[in-house]
Amino acid sequence: MDVNNVETLLEVIKAGVQSLDEVSDVLTAIDRFQQDPSILDDYLAEFIGTLSRNFFVRSKSDQRSIGSIFYTLSKVCNFKRTKRHLPTDIFLLPQILTQLADWEGFEDWRVLSMLLSWLSIILMSPFRLENDLEIYEETRKLKTYSVLDPLVAAVHAELFDKNLDLFRNQYLRQKVDLFTLNLTLKSILNRKSPLASQQLLDLLTLDNLSLFCLEQAFDSSETHNILVLKILPKLCRLHALQETWDGIEEITTWLLNHMALSFTDARIQLAHSLAKVVQLLATIDAESSHSLVQGIFDELIEELKSTPVDAIDPDRLHTELLFIAELGRLGSLEANFITQFAQDVLPVTTKFQQLRVNKITGHQIRDASNFVCWSLVRKCKVSSAVEAIFFHLLMCSMTDPDLTIRRSASAALQETLGRYGTDLMDDASVMRLIELPPNSLEVCFRDNIPKLMNLLMFNAPHLINSAIDWLIVDNVLRNQDYNIVELSTISVGKLFTLGEKGDIASKVLNSLRTRTDEMTCDQSGALSARYIYLAAELPLFGENKIRRQCISCLPTLATQLKEESNNPSERFKVLAFMKALNATVITETSELQISMSILNTLLRIIRFSSPSESRFEHIKQLFVPMISRLASNGALFESRDIYQKFEQNFTKFVTTNNPICCAGLAYTLPGNFLCSFLSFCPHLNHEGRSQVLNALSNTLPEIVQANGPDILKLLAEFLDDYTVTEQGDVGGLVRKSTADLIEKQLLLFLGAGSSVMNLVCPRLLRLAAEPTDKVKETSLRILSQVYSFKCSDSVTHDENLFRFYSTNKIEFRSDFWQGFMFSAGAIYSTDLRIRISVDSFLRFFDRQSAEERSELLELLLRIVPSLTHVQSWRKSPIHLNRVGCQRRDLIKRATVCANFWRRTLESGLDVRENFSLRAVYARFYNLHLLKTPLLRTAVVKLMPYLAVACASNKGPNHEALKNEIFSRLQMLANRSKKTADDISSLQIICLEGMLTICLAFGEQDKLNTPEVFQQDEKASEKIS
Missing domain, CATH: 1.25.40 (Serine Threonine Protein Phosphatase 5, Tetratricopeptide repeat)
Incomplete structure (x- = not known):
């Protein structure tokens, strides 16, 4: 939080606590500290001291305000912290009890929460009270309000702690709830001597209590289940004091049988409780404790090895990982278990994914794996397993699709490097690893992975093959997230430029050759599509063995595609098909000729691809570079009939405004483009024209070279497209595409001479003065480059525009004002935008001389x-x-x-x-x-x-x-x-x-x- 903002908020709270005015502002100010409650710690004594001073003589209204402020402070900072600062004078007890009796009704629960907190802190005094039963009965009435349950339980726990007979009597009368039982057992076990704790319950009562908790667990809400899980380790301690080992075994067995709880918080608590039981057993019978942990590990490893990933129970696996993390956090995990985890568990759980109805799950498992690593590194000696932990954390921090998990892996990795970094690599390399940012997944794959490979090559070359296999096998061939598949493919392609004498590139090829030997064109096409997508990366596609395997799978894949499906797997197959076909056509390999089946598949993909789809641009980028070769080289097809069918369908798709084929028009042979363009363009709609213009940004130099600069004059006419339909000013899309094209190919337009720029610049200035935001910004940016004009960031677009016009107005008089009239005279616009335009015009007009004003009005x-x-x-x-x-x-x-x-x-x-x-x-x-x-x-x-x-x-x-x-x-x-x-x-x-x-x-x-x-x-x- 900003320091100045903190000071302001603290002043608001301080003033409100003293005056009790503007209580709502005080509560809002306190809530602002929820992100960092520790800031308030140094002020709690002052605030709560002021609130509690003369509390009992204040008006009801003031007491309500005090209760609201105290509750909000407790909500933000925790009741345990706030109640410490309440007065502990035992003589206040009668007044508190009187107040508890006076306040009735749910609307006053905030005042009651303060009084109960106050009562519990006073009851901590080392005095036994004669009226403890009276206090118990009076406060028990407040349990009708569930929001007060934990506070009432805290009061009752203090009473029972000082009077065990009262506890036994109330328990026998079945008036002790789980909240109270948990706090009572915690208080007694923490404060009493072992002998006193042993005398708390007789054996029969202890057995009944254990049975009550175990039977109650799944008959109530999740909150009650968590309370039971908190109580069970305490009951185990009591059983240990009573030396009733059967009770401990029964509770332990129950915990082991309920590892697959459906709620995350319950699993976390179960793992924590089971770890406490194991820790207790270790002090009583180390062999039993070891056997228990060994049994959990054996079952876990067996499941990971023998069960398909999609069949594994993720809830149980999550609990088992949390249990291991808890043992690590407690420092109770033996070295052999750490080694087992690093060798047999971590390689599976750190990449864990399950596909559930098009939803990828497993992030909790991967996150728990990072938590285990962090716990082990902090509290245990992991020298024997540190390299495996380091490697998996490193790769997870770079490649996991979930930012939260990349960050948790990065945190655990930094902990590992901080403690064992010198055992792994030199200090400079450690610092470079720590500095690799995990925030952007694209940056991780594009920039960080190549840097990481270089670091490993010089510090841990034996890990290079594992890292490459992670990218190829785990990320490309197995990962359920197709974004990771695509990014990993890009990353593998970049690795070909790394390493001395191509060491990394050769290792990548060796790994891929191994996968090629194992590859078959599977019936579903799922695996072959992944392989094809990777193999079609052009550096890899040049390898004969890889290329031949890729091409051999392509016809089979073509028959399996479902072009209209929105299933991510089917969509990816389409991309894989297009990428492989692109590589085949671009390299003009003779190993594949386009069959009727492949052509029909290609035509269906083109027909069903829509600009609204996320994959559209990718498919378009793969298709349009093929156009010039497909249109000019009949040898790429199995027969002339297939070639003619392609030509006919391409023409048909262009005339029907198919967006991909319209873009492909720009990639036809440069010498034929002008004739085709003039033939098709008058019949295209705004989307078709826009696609052609966008695509021309990549091919225009070759087209100008083949047809001469006059085609640029033709393109300038698209700046005059004001087509209006039911969708509105759709011509704006064409004007924007044309302006973007001019900006990208500005040097080409400038090199064409004044005859072209005399057509382009007036139109651009008109557009710069019109109200369409994106078009006017692009237009002014182009003009600024052409005329070496510098726009100021501190003024509005209109002010920059008038400055430009003032410098060049002789050249652009009419065109500029034709555009600006549409800004200041707009039929449909906001009042603010119209006012800005009108004010800008009036300021410009006032700066002109009388003669210039008259000329302007005439114009x-x-x-x-x-x-x-x-x-x-x-x-x-x-x-x-x-x-x-x-x-x-x-x-x-x-x-x-x-x-x-x-x-x-x-x-x-x-x-x-x-x-x-x-x-x-x-x-x-x-x-x-x-x-x-x-x-x-x-x-x-x-x-x-x-x-x-x-x-x-x-x-x-x-x-x-x-x-x-x-x-x-x-x-x-x-x-x-x-x-x-x-x-x-x-x-x-x-x-x-x-x-x-x-x-x-x-x-x-x-x-x-x-x-x-x-x-x-x-x-x-x-x-x-």
């Missing part, structure tokens, strides 16, 4: 489409450019222009006398005559602000223009009435505009003129 007016232009546009049935992109909707542009002018005038745009407002009014007046509701409404909303602008514009006839606008609004208001009893939204807008004009010119008396509102009383009422 902004020219951008507004004329009535003739709009009418001509509406008559044309098609608005597409030569690549099939839909041009901007002219009605929408006119509406945006009206919004822009209205918002800027409304925000205080300074229109001087040398600019003609009548020209603005005339342009928009003509547009509002069109029967387009959205445009008409936008223009009518603008009209009153043009009239108001006449006040600052001293041009000729400004008064006449104002009156003309007022009259027009009045006429529209009267004309747009629906019925005598109803009014239209346009009428409301007109009347509001008239009101705005009257108020701006101080002509409120006009509002009282009968002819203005004589027929619009209802509208007037609505406005008011």
Whole structure:
């Protein structure tokens, strides 16, 4: 926690404890310390001392507040810590008992929790009380509130500790619950002499108590089960004092028979309790203790060796590992057991996985394995097994799919290196190992594994083969997590660049050759798919033996694929097939010709792959590089008919906007691309065009070299795609893909000369000024590189944009403002974004000279489409450019222009006398005559602000223009009435505009003129 924040929170708590004001703030401040309660330890004495001072003379309201604060402190810091700071004066006992009797009702349980804690700490005083039965009966009434059970049990345990007869009497009356029994036995066994403990219960009562606990365990909740498990070791100690060995054997047998509990907390407690029993036996009969542990180890090892992993009971295995960890933590595990664990248990449990209905389980087993290692290294001598422990922790910390387990392995590894590091490698290597970060799985496989192999090669070369087998056998051929399979394959490929004289590479090949000898094309395809995926890594694929085995399994795998299945195993088989086919085609090996079966499988994969799938990009990356070879080399196919079928289906898939084939269009032969592109592109939808453009980022240089730079001019036209469908502005996807393509191939565009950049840059500046975030950011970034302009991180995008425009405005005047009008005049946007754009424009406008302002206003007016232009546009049935992109909707542009002018005038745009407002009014007046509701409404909303602008514009006839606008609004208001009893939204807008004009010119008396509102009383009422 931040130091300043801690100080602030402590001040809030301190003030609240003293004044009892703003209790809710105090409770919130205390809760903030749940991550690190130890910070409060030094302040508990002060806080609780203040709370308990004069507690009994305070009002009920104050006592409730104190109870809430005390409970929250106890919840965060633990009741054991907080109650230590309560006054222990025995003379407070009567007042506490009186208060316990006074407070009734569940709503006051927090006060009762404080009083019970206070009572238990006072009862710890070394005095026997005469009224202990009275206290017992009074507090027993509070057990009706389950939340108070542990606190009542603590009070009763203190009473029973001082009066064993009271305990025996209440037990015989069956009034002692498990909470109380556990605390009582703990207190008595810890404080009493062995003789006193021995006299606690007679043999018959002890046997009955043991039987009661064992029978009760599975008749109650998990909480009760855990309490029973806590009690059983204490009963064993009592049996040992009574020398009743049968009781110990019965409890031990019960624990061994219930190792497979279904709840994690119960398994943890069982392991802890069983370890305590073993520890007790070791002091009584070391041979029996050894035999018990040996039996557990033998059963565990036998199960791991003879039982399939998926058939192992994970709950039982988890408990057994926790038991071993507890023995290690207690320092009670003999050296031979440590060796057995490292040799026979750890290699299985550290990689343990089970597949359960598409869900991979086993993380608890792997985590428990790390816990065992940590416990053994800390408390036992593990010299004989340290290398095995070190190796498994090291590999687990790098390759486990679960971050929590990688971290626990890393913690145990650091403990191991801290104690035995010099026995394993030199100090510098130890430090480099510790510094390898386990957080990112991708980094672990891409960077850490190669570094690790180098370290092992120079410090522990005998471990290299085991590490390689871990990657190939355990991670690729057996792992249930296909992400690990893919990452491990990448890691194996990178190992070919490591080691002196290729030592590591040769070891990898030797391991893979061994697996190749064992490989068969299995019926399910599960194992062969993993092998194929690994073998198709290009460095490995070059090995004849590996390549031949990979290719031989490919036809069988093709017949087993379920392309539409979402099962992870089936999805991985598809990837393996595509990767192997890719390697075969790219290397143009003659060992496989594409059969009809393989082609049909490939076509089904392409047809069923969707961009919404996580595997889509991977499949696309594997398919598109094959296109140029498949399309140009018929020798790759078994027959010409198969080759022609591929060509026909590829063409068909492109024309139907199949995303993978559209991307593949960019990978056709460069010399044929332009013709195909012009043929297909006008018929593609936005997704198809986007896929082509994205793919061109990898192939464009070759295409330009084959077709010349004019193709870049063609690509620039995709920046004008404003296709709109029911999904919205889908053309934005095409504009974004085009901008990304230009950014990635910017040097190519720059090298094409000014004729290309003169087409590209104005369009990019227009896009940089438009409201689409990703497109405008990319566009400005490109322009900044082209014009050596540095954007500032401390200002908004608009401010950087205006700085750029100010430097280059002669070159980009019209294009820039066409784009910016769509930001400040947006039809659908947030108020905040519109306000930012309008404010940015006004700041820029104010910085201009009078002449520049006038020129800018003239330019902004020219951008507004004329009535003739709009009418001509509406008559044309098609608005597409030569690549099939839909041009901007002219009605929408006119509406945006009206919004822009209205918002800027409304925000205080300074229109001087040398600019003609009548020209603005005339342009928009003509547009509002069109029967387009959205445009008409936008223009009518603008009209009153043009009239108001006449006040600052001293041009000729400004008064006449104002009156003309007022009259027009009045006429529209009267004309747009629906019925005598109803009014239209346009009428409301007109009347509001008239009101705005009257108020701006101080002509409120006009509002009282009968002819203005004589027929619009209802509208007037609505406005008011």
